[in-house]
Amino acid sequence: xxxxxxxxxxxxxxxxxxxxxxxxxxxxxxxxxxxxxxxxxxxxxxxxxxxxxxxxxxxxxxxxxxxxxxxxxxxxxxxxxxxxxxxxxxxxxxxxxxxxxxxxxxxxxxxxxxxxxxxxxxxxxxxxxxxxxxxxxxxxxxxxxxxxxxxxxxxxxxxxxxxxxxxxxxxxxxxxxxxxxxxxxxxxxxxxxxxxxxxxxxxxxxxxxxxxxxxxxxxxxxxxxxxxxxxxxxxxxxxxxxxxxxxxxxxxxxxxxxxxxxxxxxxxxxxxxxxxxxxxxxxxxxxxxxxxxxxxxxxxxxxxxxxxxxxxxxxxxxxxxxxxxxxxxxxxxxxxxxxxxxxxxxxxxxxxxxxxxxxxxxxxxxxxxxxxxxxxxxxxxxxxxxxxxxxxxxxxxxxxxxxxxxxxxxxxxxxxxxxxxxxxxxxxxxxxxxxxxxxxxxxxxxxxxxxxxxxxxxxxxxxxxxxxxxxxxxxxxxxxxxxxxxxxx
Numbered sequence: 042x043x044x045x046x047x048x049x050x051x052x053x054x055x056x057x058x059x060x061x062x063x064x065x066x067x068x069x070x071x072x073x074x075x076x077x078x079x080x081x082x083x084x085x086x087x088x089x090x091x092x093x094x095x096x097x098x099x100x101x102x103x104x105x106x107x108x109x110x111x112x113x114x115x116x117x118x119x120x121x122x123x124x125x126x127x128x129x130x131x132x133x134x135x136x137x138x139x140x141x142x143x144x145x146x147x148x149x150x151x152x153x154x155x156x157x158x159x160x161x162x163x164x165x166x167x168x169x170x171x172x173x174x175x176x177x178x179x180x181x182x183x184x185x186x187x188x189x190x191x192x193x194x195x196x197x198x199x200x201x202x203x204x205x206x207x208x209x210x211x212x213x214x215x216x217x218x219x220x221x222x223x224x225x226x227x228x229x230x231x232x233x234x235x236x237x238x239x240x241x242x243x244x245x246x247x248x249x250x251x252x253x254x255x256x257x258x259x260x261x262x263x264x265x266x267x268x269x270x271x272x273x274x275x276x277x278x279x280x281x282x283x284x285x286x287x288x289x290x291x292x293x294x295x296x297x298x299x300x301x302x303x304x305x306x307x308x309x310x311x312x313x314x315x316x317x318x319x320x321x322x323x324x325x326x327x328x329x330x331x332x333x334x335x336x337x338x339x340x341x342x343x344x345x346x347x348x349x350x351x352x353x354x355x356x357x358x359x360x361x362x363x364x365x366x367x368x369x370x371x372x373x374x375x376x377x378x379x380x381x382x383x384x385x386x387x388x389x390x391x392x393x394x395x396x397x398x399x400x401x402x403x404x405x406x407x408x409x410x411x412x413x414x415x416x417x418x419x420x421x422x423x424x425x426x427x428x429x430x431x432x433x434x435x436x437x438x439x440x441x442x443x444x445x446x447x448x449x450x451x452x453x454x455x456x457x458x459x460x461x462x463x464x465x466x467x468x469x470x471x472x473x474x475x476x477x478x479x480x481x482x483x484x485x486x487x488x489x490x491x492x493x494x495x496x497x498x499x500x501x502x503x504x505x506x507x508x509x510x511x512x513x514x515x516x517x518x519x520x521x522x523x524x525x526x527x528x529x530x
Contacts, residue, residue: 045075046091072102088115107134114155132172179219183353197223204340205318207347210397213318221274229273237279280317350392364403385470390419480507
């Protein structure tokens with residue numbers, strides 16, 4: 042364990058904890074010294090970074106530590122009146138935070154938790170997660186999402202309507218909020234309207250507002266969402282569900298930069314940027330007449346596509362951790378860890394419901410804590426219903442105390458079931474990774490986030506051999522040469 046601190050007093054509790062647990066404790070008095078230790082042959086298993094109140098370099102040190110060795114967890118120690126520094130540390134990739142005054146038992150618990158998670162949960166680099174406020178984050182830990190982030194940065198610089206397409210639950214609203222946050226309109230409101238949730242007449246009043254005569258004949262004006270988010274951004278979710286007449290009014294806003302209040306002849310000129318999102322096939326919606334062509338052409342000049350979660354599987358472990366922490370805070374529960382078997386099962390499940398399904402899965406996992414049932418649930422959804430065989434109990438004679446034997450057999454059977462499910466999930470995860478990388482074992486190890494030696498051991502353990510199409514020429518090093526007739530194992 043490497044402790045980075047300029048205050049000797051911060052080391053006292055850590056020294057006692059390390060001695061009690063037989064841990065090796067090393068110290069660094071500056072960020073530069075810590076970076077040198079991190080790049081040495083023997084890197085620490087955990088870094089404890091003290092964010093001193095008068096030290097402005099602590100966050101810079103954290104940023105560089107996460108870039109140099111993103112696989113090593115960092116636990117920060119902060120002051121209670123410095124919440125902004127604590128939040129920024131979490132955004133930059135710190136896995137936990139202990140607030141002064143330091144409680145030795147609390148600190149030891151935090152260290153043990155991070156050490157236990159170190160081998161089971163991948164870490165995210167600082168630039169892979171963007172905090173957006175209200176406990177929302179934009180995750181770009183995959184090639185597709187990094188490309189999308191670049192698009193979002195470009196879209197934030199222009200003041201034009203935007204079309205956002207993608208499957209249900211893929212994160213279209215998160216992308217819209219991210220672009221709004223990066224734009225010059227970020228200080229003004231971001232308003233969301235679900236066009237599929239309201240009848241046409243109600244939706245029209247919701248968007249454009251209306252005037253009505255109150256008791257006694259006095260006129261009462263209710264502004265619409267377009268007027269409420271003046272100088273801001275309006276997000277029209279599932280805009281293809283709008284009636285044709287309402288689509289025509291929206292087109293008028295886009296063309297003439299003005300809108301008429303429902304039931305009146307008075308017009309307004311709202312300064313608002315329109316984001317329209319849909320999960321449906323746009324071409325099919327045009328063919329069926331559900332979407333006006335002129336409105337589509339107005340919106341589609343600039344568009345972004347949010348990829349489905351199955352296209353960015355490498356983000357699944359990170360999203361599981363994000364939802365687990367968020368839901369645990371919401372329900373005041375202790376977060377639960379995901380074992381390697383559970384992570385493998387999750388990473389190679391297709392998630393047809395995308396982020397919405399991930400959140401529901403984590404909620405059930407948090408509430409029940411039943412890992413076996415959670416893995417089996419994914420296997421059933423994936424169409425691989427496992428039927429592990431329970432060892433049949435030998436018949437016992439009455440009065441011979443056979444009850445304990447049944448209990449022992451049941452416990453043994455349950456353990457066998459757990460091992461069977463975990464082994465099946467692990468083998469399928471390895472097989473999928475090897476197929477994805479065309480049996481390039483080093484690439485598969487990186488994809489699975491395990492060591493190359495561990496992968497070789499698992500391949501041997503499960504008696505796995507590559508198809509003939511994946512065999513590399515002798516001397517390549519990435520393929521596998523098989524002696525004999527080349528039949529599959």
